[in-house]
Amino acid sequence: MRGSKAEASTRCKNCSAVLHGRFCSACGQKVYTDKDDSVYGMAKEALHFITHFEGKFLTTLKTIFGNPGQLSLDHANGIRQRYYKPISLYLMLVVLYLVFPMFQGLNMHMTTYERTFLGGTFTAIIEGKASIRGVSVDEIGERFDEKSRTTSKVLLLMLIPLTAPILRVLLGRGRKWYHDLVLATEVNAFYLLVFYLIAPLVVGLVITITGVQFQDEAMAIAFVGFFAAYGAVLLHRIQRGPWWRSAMKGTALAVMHTAMLMFVYKPLLFLATMALL
Ligand SMILES: [Zn+2]
Known part of the structure; x- marks a missing residue:
């Protein structure tokens, strides 16, 4: 029988689903480490938000103006992550x-x-x-x-x-x-x-x-x-x-x-x- 500590570390802290990989497959929460919970982690998070938001936002605007209809077509075909909704x-x-x-x-x-x-x-x-x-x-x-x-x-x-x-x-x-x-x-x-x-x-x-x-x-x-x-x-x-x-x-x-x-x-x-x- 496994110890309760080992059990806890393999389950998602947000929804308790069993974890496989870096993100919870049930609720999507990231598996956070000590590295995330640090000044470095916070700075990285801020940078990620800005660049990611900007990247998606610009991609979406460029698509709307450069290729009218492509955003909706991609949305219908399940290609969504690269765009802003x-x-x-x-x-x-x-x-x-x-x-x-x-x-x-x-x-x-x-x-x-x-x-x-x-x-x-x-x-x-x-x-x-x-x-x-x-x-x-x-x-x-x-x-x-x-x-x-x-x-x-x-x-x-x-x-x-x-x-x-x-x-x-x-x-x-x-x-x-x-x-x-x-x-x-x-x-x-x-x-x-x-x-x-x-x-x-x-x-x-x-x-x-x-x-x-x-x-x-x-x-x-x-x-x-x-x-x-x-x-x-x-x-x-x-x-x-x-x-x-x-x-x-x-x-x-x-x-x-x-x-x-x-x-x-x-x-x-x-x-x-x-x-x-
Ligand atoms: Zn979860």
Whole structure:
């Protein structure tokens, strides 16, 4: 019979499973040694966290920009360890937008909603709210703009379930919903990074340096065109076939995603923000 001391050293201290190798096969905890529990071990751990996080993070960003669709494809095929999890990346972007208020994201002033296609309905809701609260429409506008700074960012999470059905229409029903959700996460991470982080910075810089003003319509068309090209490459990687078909599907993705933002996401954002006033 083995001694209790020898027994304890071959079992995981976290979950008591029998150990084989340097990590517990049941809970994943590392088998720590005296070397780990030292100043050297702590420094190594810190360095490991930084380099590892950075390495994975950069690999993920490089893949999203350089090979659209590859992150989702690899995720579906079980290649995951080298990347940052798509949903974690997306959540990090949402937190980034919450922490840095200069990134407007999809934040719109209340008065902007009144100029959209549902403007009349929005105005009626605003006036109804003002009379219920017994304050002026301007007062409601101020409260709305204050509140929407947070809601417009937290609700960015809704973009994932709202984009997945679009991808399902374009890629067919043979796929698992889960894979459409992962692909939707990748698409929206790219979308937020490009259109709400990089593009505003670049456009702002060009305007500052050259003094050239861009027409809103021209910019909108350029953005949708760029998104269509991205969509074509993305969908072609997921579903091989003739390029003309990928190009058409990419265009459909850009148009449907833009329509989803205008006709579903923004009205939802308006109603959610209004309900919280
Ligand atoms: Zn364990």
